[in-house]
Amino acid sequence: MEKPQYNTDIVKSFVHWSVLWGLVAVLVGVIVSIQMTNPEMNFPPYLTFGRLRPIHTNAGIFGWGVGVIFATFFYIVQRLCKVRLWSDKLAKFQLYFFNTTITASAVTLILGFTTSKEYHEMEWPIDLMIIILWVTFAINIIMTIIKRKEEQMYISLWYMLAAIVGVAILFLVNSAAVPVSFFKSYSAFAGTNDANVQWWFGHNAVAMVLTAPPLAMFYYFLPKSTGVPIYSHKISIISFWSLIFMYLWTGAHHLLWTPVPDWIQTLAMAFSIMLIAPSWGSVINGYLSMKGQWHQMRENYLVKFLILGITFYGLQTLQGPMQSIRSFSAFIHFTDWVPAHIHMGTMGWVSMVCFASIYFLVPRIYGKELYSIRLANLHFWLALTGQLLWSISLWIAGVLQAGMWNAMNPDGSLTYTFMETMVEMYPYWWVRTIGGTLFMLGVIVFIYNLFKTAHNGEKTASLAATAEGRA
Amino acid sequence: MDLGSILYLGVTFGLFVIFAAIVIRTYSRKNRDKNETAKYRMLDDD
Structure with a gap:
């Protein structure tokens, strides 16, 4: 079979931009965490917590997360289908449009234009841009899969298709x-x-x-990194x-104890618990794929990122269903426990897998060995330290906060005022800032290592073939 | 039970049947080995 010439340039471009948006996301994250401990660091009207927080979340999820999705999906789909990307021009258009959309989002959010819907704050003109962007991406990936030369679809392709269809439906309805x-x-x-x-x-x-996308990456990059197939x-x-089947029913667990009908809440609760099974199916599959290969946790930095990533996914998908139980939710909802949970997912699971994916890609798109494995370690x-400090401090803070909110005197009055509960949070918020700063330092080391790889990395013939799209 | 409830239950049951069919197909004697080939093929040199 004639070897296809893969498009590597587009992967390289998306890697560059996603890493840049990732740095923006963590930098703004550290700034907003400082604004919590030092309210005088809010500078109205533009540089306040309220304006910057959605920039942090959107830059993180859509700039960093989706940017890496674009880069890795374009790399993976060509190799799993053994064909070149369906349209180079469409992909190039997508790259420019992606950056325009992210920039427009950041500018409008800082100016205060918002729908006030969490994770969907952008106003309707930007919604239209996001729809164009996603349709462009979907066409290119789906058409590449349609013209594939591999009969059977590897699991990563299924997760990619689910992400493409799922995001389209969710975004259209909520827009x-x-x-x-x-x-x-x-x-x-x-x-x-x-x-x-x-x-x-x-x-x-x-x-x-x-x-779904980090699982697509995990299932592709873990066997490629270890050299042995998944279990x-x-x-x-x-x-x-x-x-x-299960995920789409769980959204209402965010609305427990609200005027949403009781049966919807119960349904969401039940499906959230059931979701442990498929989530742990992937976790166990990942662990069993390491059978006889655990020594690679010491020797292979990529495996370290990937296995810690899937471990955090496992912890996340146990903690999440627990939180969706009414009685537990009543205790921790609205407390600092919840952002700690989310950040275990974003910093622990998603980012660890994204870091591993980019570390895998960069030597192959530049045709050079990674500049420093010590820096990667x-x-x-x-x-890891940053993430653990971040989450553990706020889990403790959340329990303390919930305990104080629920404490009552014998006459039924509240033991603590709201301000008293806030004051107790300060030490934990400082630990959170330290954790976030460590994580950001890690990202700076990561970018430095990638930059040096591109400019000073040692060239090798096998990697050069991949970089030129011949492998 | 009103029409909406019947429809709701019907859709749920339909989804369950589809899922059961996928499980049966994946683990059927005919496809059991074939389903594992993809994990080896993906490791081939690109």
Whole structure:
């Protein structure tokens, strides 16, 4: 079979931009965490917590997360299908449009234009841009899969397709709005329906952006890094379909104890618990794929990132369902426990897998060995320590906060005022800032290592073939 | 039970049937080995 000439340039471009947006996300994250401990660091109207926080989340999820998705999917789809990307021009257009959209989002958010829907803050003109961007991406990936030369589809392709279809449906439905001016619109849904649709979107954005794509990457880059296949393709297929069937029902667990009908809350709770099974199907598949290969945890920095990543995924998918139980949710909802949970997912699971993927890609798109494995290991420990400090401090803070909020005197009055509970949070918020700063230092080390690889890395023939798209 | 509830249950049941069919197909004697070939093929040199 004639070897296809793969498009590597587009992968390289998306790697560059996603890393840049990743740095923006963590930098703004550290700034907003300092604004919590030092409120005088808010500079109205533009540089306040309220304006910067959505920039942090959107740069993180859509700039960093989706940027890496674009880079890795373009790399993976060509190799798993053994054909070149369907359209180079479309991919190039997507690259420019991606950066325009992210920039427009950041500018409008800092100016205060927002729908106030979490993770969907951008106003309708940017929604339209996101739809164009996603359709462009979807066409290119789907057409590449259609013209593939491999008969059987490897599991990563299934996760990629799910992400593409899932994001499209979620985004279209939650974008339904009535524009009243160029920068203002009102949701097409009202009251509890609006809340229900919003959290159906919100939680499934986690599924289709922060779960399915990292699993696609994990299933591709783990065997490529270890050199041995995954334990079971059948388990991966069953985990995939059960995840897809179950995930879409869970959004209402964000709305426990609200006016949303009780049965919807119970349904979401039940499906959230059931979701442990497919999630752990992938975790166990990952661990069993390491059978006889655990020594690579010491020797192979890529494996270290990937296995820690899947471990955090396992912990995340146990903690999440626990939080969706009514009684537990009543205790920890609205406390600092929740951001700690989210950051275990984003910093621990998603970012670890994204870091590993980029470390795998960069030597292959530049045709050079990684500049420094020691720096990659340093990055790993900075990321891990930073993430653990971040999450553990806020889990403790969340329990303390919930305890104080619920404490009552014998006469039924509250033991603590809200301000007293806030004051207790300060030490934990400082630890969070330290954790975030360590994580950011890790990202700086990561970028330095990539930069040096591109400019000073040692050239090798086999990597050069990949860089030129011949392998 | 109103029409909406019946429809809701019907869709749920339909999804369950589809899922069961996928499991049966994946683990059927005919496809059991074939389903594992992809994990070896992906390791081939690109």
